[in-house]
Amino acid sequence: MSMNKDRLPGARVDTSSPVSFFFDGKPYRGYAGDTLASALLANGVRVLGRGFKLHRPRGLMAAGKEEPNALVQLEEGAFTEPNVRATLQPLYQGLRARGQNAWPSVGFDLFGILGLFKPLFPASFYYKTMMWPSWHWYEWAVRRLAGLGKAPRERDPQHYHRQNLHCDLLIVGAGPAGLAATLQAAPSGKRIVLIDEQEEPGGSLLAERESIDGKPAIEWVSATLATLASHANVQILRRTTVTGYYDHDVLAAVERVTTHMGPSAPAHLPRERWWRIRARQVVLATGAMERPLVFPCNDRPGVMLASAVRHYLNRYGVAAGRRTAVFTCNDSAYLTAIDLAERGFSVAAVVDTREGGAGELGDRVRALGIPVHAGHRVLGTRGRKGLRSVRIAPHAGGSESSIACDVLAVSGGWSPVVHLFSQSGGSLRFDETLQAFVPGMSVQQVRAAGAAAGLLDLRGALNGGAEAAVSALHAMGIDAASALAQPAVSVPAAKALEPFWFTPGVPPEYQWLDFQYDVTVADIALAARENFVSVEHVKRYTTNGMSVDQGKTSNVNALAVLADRTSRAIPEVGTTRFRPPYHPVTLGTIAGRGIGDRYAPRLESPIHERHLELGAEMDDYGGWQRPACYLKPGEDEHQATRREMHAVRNGLALFDGSPLGKIEVRGPDAAEFLERVYINSIRNLAPGRARYGLMLNELGIVIDDGVLVRLADDHFLVHTTSGGAGRIFLMLEEWLQCEWTTLRVRCTNVTTQWATVTLSGRGARDLLAPMIQGIDFSRDAFPHMHFRTGSFGGAPVRVLRASFTGEGSYEISVPANRGLALWDAVYAAGEARGIAAFGLEALLMLRVEKGYLHVGADTDGTTNPLDLGWGPVIAKKQSDFIGRRSLSQPEAVREGRFRFCGIEPLDPSKALPIGAHVLDSLPDGRRRSGGYVTSSCFSPTLGCWIGLGIVRDGPDRDGETVTVAGNGIEMQARLRGTVYLDPEGERLHA
Amino acid sequence: MLQIDCPWCGRRDEDEFNCGGQSHIQRPGLDCSDAEWGDYLFARINPKGVSLERWRHTHGCRQWFNLARDTVSHRILAVYGMTDPVPALPEARS
Known part of the structure; x- marks a missing residue:
């Protein structure tokens, strides 16, 4: 029932605009200008929350963002927001809110029975009691019993x-x-x-x-x-x-x-x-912010900050209760007694911990006929779901007395x-x-x-x-200004605050410090007994100040208790670090509009639209939208990929390689520079020739591979993995700008300036010859790993014979704006011969058949070139290169490293799961990981499942049968070489 | 969010830049000891006060430069070129 028939005059709410709202399903009425908290208070709703651990009933304590108890779940479904401070939430028509951490409601919470077992739940009780057999046995129940609001499960419809x-x-x-x-x-x-x-x-x-x-x-x-x-x-x-x-x-x-x-x-x-x-x-x-006082059962609904009682009275015209008592250690709370009494509300008493009481305000309180108990403390509170009375006694001892009140306005000073x-x-x-x-x-x-x-x-x-x-x-350089004369105000003469951090001489178990995480004086004392000294450690051990309010009302009180229990001064204890955010921020706000399609730019090839017309299933590969496969009617992705693999091995096949990284390196010292970048020799590469190379970082780890082309003595074209061009380009620049500053070299990332179409299969050269001018495509004139330039319809064209499928291929690059024309011309010319476009999935499986390395898939952050069998190549090179010194460190050359090899299932009809571990058996019978499967696919050409992996000393164990475990299954497999198809490379040179 | 005076582009927000870590590290030759190479790779000073580090204006001119920063106040004390010597610095507030 409402205890306020209406609001007091002067309230900053519009009583001509009633607003109806619901709390825990029940309808209520407030006014425009109310917060949810002020409206609930006006409606006499006392229990707004439940304690985190013990489910004790909790009521409104503050009027601002420091409120620890009145946290509600606002609205339902996709709109819902947990942990909304009722004190900050403006009332709107039809608002619906629920109390949190209670069932069925905060007013009647069946878990409230936990409060009877308070002595069983000191700080750290999780760590001490829920260790056996495993925390996970208890987690399910604890997550339901302890907690605050619930995160929304549906997509946020707001922006x-x-x-x-x-x-x-x-x-x-x-x-x-x-x-x-x-x-x-x-x-x-x-x-x-x-x-x-x-x-x-x-x-x-x-x-x-x-x-x-x-x-x-x-x-x-x-x-x-x-x-x-x-x-x-x-x-x-x-x-x-x-x-x-x-x-x-x-x-x-x-x-x-x-x-x-x-x-x-x-x-x-x-x-x-x-x-x-x-x-x-x-x-x-x-x-x-005002601090609460700490005394037994100070968490009872009705115990409020003195400033909050004034706030609700003066701003919202709501008296928090019928009969208020004030408990303070400083003068400011006397204003609460004065404001209430002057508005005609009953004030039972002011209890002041100071023997000398207050200054001017004390006189005004006494003049209003309010008894002042100086030098007293509160020993306890009574009332089942709300305050009914408090028990007080003088510090010096002596007779206890009881004060009937339904609100206790407390002030422990201001922070x-x-x-x-x-x-x-x-x-x-x-x-x-x-x-x-x-x-x-x-x-x-x-x-x-x-x-x-x-x-x-x-x-x-x-x-x-x-x-x-x-x-x-x-x-800012404006000196003329002097401070304006300020208007006249009257400030009553006050007596100094005398700290009263907690109530000595009575049990500390029910003296709350942190209301949100249920931390009491006893918990801090326990931490001190267990020799926690640092305030940061005590915070984490007791969880004081770790809840969503980050200790706004509890921090100073808690460290004062810690100072007392460790016999130090408060400044010596110090304070925990203040970190952003000051008040919780929703993730949606931080993300803003950068979600979904706006999360990152999408890279598309110049041929993108044609892929879509051909039925391409597009996917993200290193930031690029690329065809995974091209679906013909009735096909699924597996069928399409197998058809495409078959086409590459047996007919004319076309692939969009535009995202392939292309970096031009030019200058008198270009050869010297690349000699220092690649692990293989570059200087002796002739113009018009291409070479496959690896790049390392200074740790000796493989970071990229690709084909390097020498266009002229002082001009190179570095191909990087698709999606790696930006990263490698920045790395090359870093070495040039920061380390080898005297080398005369310029790097340009031209990846998106060229569209690249790859054609392979029998008849490819006959198809290209009439289309591209200035290049002799005959087998002997243009062999594998050579490079030629010509023209296509007047535009420059660059053709490289290199291959990632194992088939003899032509990688034809034209300026990006001619890419679509080139694709269309090749496709049209090949249609009579059954040309087929193939996607990334087919490419990545075809290369497994050839044992071609896929950096990042077949390598990890530990793989060096020795693990890939490049030792002999490196041995032939004399000079330094990035990462070389790391390759002679003990770690790089030790036995037992995970090295690149083939791995095939003994039963060729079974797939090796990618990521499955190759098990080592130890002498004591235990097993450990001895490497893992990095690539696995079905080869339609060979008719069986094949795989690659990095396995402990794999290349030295050719033919050995091993146990592979992954995805919950174990199977037998055989270690072998990496090349499954065409080991002589005849197809490449065809 | 630092504000950094790029020598080429002028004052820009930190999120246009990348920090490349400690500057003025000498790269040893191939004949160095394992320990020297290990120090080169991994040993970094973690100063309270002046930190000399290199930054790249990644979303601008893509140029590297050196910067002296007070790790306590985050004040930037100097910006200088990759091959320049360390300039005279105002006192760090640390």
């Missing part, structure tokens, strides 16, 4: 944007300090961006009953916004959270564009926008929001007065202002904001 922003001055936070800073800087004409994460600017002024120049502070906010609106150089981003501060003053921010509209938002709007901001100067006016400052690389300093970390030295162009800098009162915020703006302008 997201990314946007860049450059500005002179970025101001983060539109509270009093941020607004004062913007007001100060606006007349400079500099490009200023003010970012605020709330539904409306104003920050703490929206929630406090303060006055500026004798008028309600909110009027100053409106006037300031009106002034700023007249400055075209000022841009304000609302509903935007700055989530990270990176190097060189780059900040990331998430704008929630339609979060306040829900699923019915206009489709053209993105759900969120990810801003990447480059600022010359930054002012952080991010405010401060400046230093997250972004720390992320920027700035150091933090522990302030003894505030008992909190505040910004110290900055290393980037950033300064904190107002509460973020530790100046918690309104005067400090306004002055600090203006001064920070002056300092930022000064850094």
Whole structure:
């Protein structure tokens, strides 16, 4: 039942616009301007969540992003979003939310019984109790019992944007300090961006009953916004959270564009926008967060931050309860008692841990007739699903008393929001007065202002904001400005905070620090007993601060407890590192529009459209869209590939090799350069000749192979594997620019400038001769591994006799814009002779029949050329080349390396699974991997399954029978040479 | 996200560049010891303070250059050519 018949006057909600919504299936009503949290509070819903481990009922604690308990699952299906803070979610018509980690609901959770077994679940209980026989026995159940929201399972129908922003001055936070800073800087004409994460600017002024120049502070906010609106150089981003501060003053921010509209938002709007901001100067006016106090059963629904109680009262016109008590160690919480009492709500008492009580505000509280218990502590709370009473006692001992209340407003002091400052690389300093970390030295162009800098009162915020703006302008060379005179505010004289980090003398097991991950004082004490010293280790061991709030309410309290238990001062313990993101960011926002077809550019051959007409099944090969095979009516991919393989071995066959990497290397020192790049000799290659070569990295590992052509004395054409051209080109440039800087060589990647069509089979030369001018195609005039240039219809043409199929082939290259014409001409001329186009799948199997290496498939990150049988070639070369010295290191020449060999199943009708391991038997009967199958296919020409692999000393074990295991099966296979077909190479020279 | 002054193209964002790691490493000849070769391949300094490293403007002029960077503040102290000597550097803030 609603305890608020209506809202208090002055609330920033529109009571003429009711909004209906559902929580855990039940209908409720709120108003435009509400958050889900304020509306639920107004409706008297007390239990909004359940503890992570023990499923204890949890209620609203805060009013901002630090809320640890009221995390809900928003909406359903594809739109759903887990872990939404009810405190940040604006209410919209028809909103549906559910509590998390509970069944059937957070109000009545059957797993709540776990709470009875609290002593069984200390920190680290997983590691200690679920080890035997294996964590995996327990994982299934634990994953269901512990956890937060559920990730959506359907594709996200929303879209997201990314946007860049450059500005002179970025101001983060539109509270009093941020607004004062913007007001100060606006007349400079500099490009200023003010970012605020709330539904409306104003920050703490929206929630406090303060006055500026004798008028309600909110009027100053409106006037300031009106002034700023007249400055075209000022841009304000609302509903935007700055989530990270990176190097060189780059900040990331998430704008929630339609979060306040829900699923019915206009489709053209993105759900969120990810801003990447480059600022010359930054002012952080991010405010401060109130810390909870730590005492027995402080997790009971109804225990709230004192500032949050004021926030709901003053901003939303909602009293959190009927009768409130205040528990504090500083003056600020007295405002909660005053604001409630002056609005006519019952305040049971103020319990102050300080013997001396408060300053001016204390007098005002007493004048309102509210009893103040100075020098007292709370020993416990009562109430099954919500607070009914608290038990207090003086520190010195003596009689306990009970206070009936349904809300306990607590304040353990304030922690400046230093997250972004720390992320920027700035150091933090522990302030003894505030008992909190505040910004110290900055290393980037950033300064904190107002509460973020530790100046918690309104005067400090306004002055600090203006001064920070002056300092930022000064850094940009604008010196004339001096800080504007700030309006008059009254700041009550306060007494100093006295730290009260936890409640001594009572059991620590029920004194919660981290409400999201259920970490208590006892858990930190356990870690200290077990000799954990580093705060980073304690964090991971206890999980304190590791949940989605990243310890916003728990960190300082937890390290104070650790300091106490390890007899150190808090600054000595230090704080865990603040890392981005400050607030969780959805993956969709980070991805933006770079998904699906927009994830990466697609490379297409100039002949692409013809492949599609021929029925090609296209696939991605190294970034290129290439035909896997060409489907004829009624064929599946296997049948098509076998038909194509048969055509290559027995007839005319055509292949689009355009993606083949082509790099031109030119200059007086080109031969010398390539001599240092390839492991084989290059200098003695004659112009017009081609040679197959391997390239290594400095570790001696094979990184690429291909055919090298010498076009002229000072001009080479380096062919790389398809998809490898960009990488190899950059590597060649790196060596030229960084190591061999005196070599006169230029490299040009011409891969996409040439289209390449490969023709093989009987009659190929007769077909090409009339089509290409200037080349003698006769067998003796143009042998295998030779290169010729001519013309095709007036365009230059380059023809290379090289082969990756084992058939005599012509690789014919023309300028890319003539590629389609060349393909069509060859195809038309060959049609009468049954020419067949073949795709990548056929090519990659044909090369297995020949035992041709496929770098990256038949090699891995350990394969050197000695493993491939290239030792004799290297031995003949005298000079150094990239990676050569690594080949004489002990590791490269030891016995037992995985080396390239053939491997065929004993039963030729059985396929060897690619990746299956060749098993070694050890003397003790155990088995280990002795290499693996790297290529396996059915050869229609040979009528059997064949394979290649890298196997321990494979080439030395020719004919040996081995056991191969993979895909859950074991089979027998025989090691052999790599060449299955035409070992003499007669087909190549045909 | 560093901003780097490419000697050829001017100031650009870090994501146009690739870092090639420590610069000024001497490549030993074939007659070096196994240990020397191992150091050349794998031993790198990991300074707190000034780091001399080489970068390539991959999505620009594709040229390599040297850069002195303070690993604490990420301030770039100098940009200089691949064959240039290390210039005099302002004090690193570390």
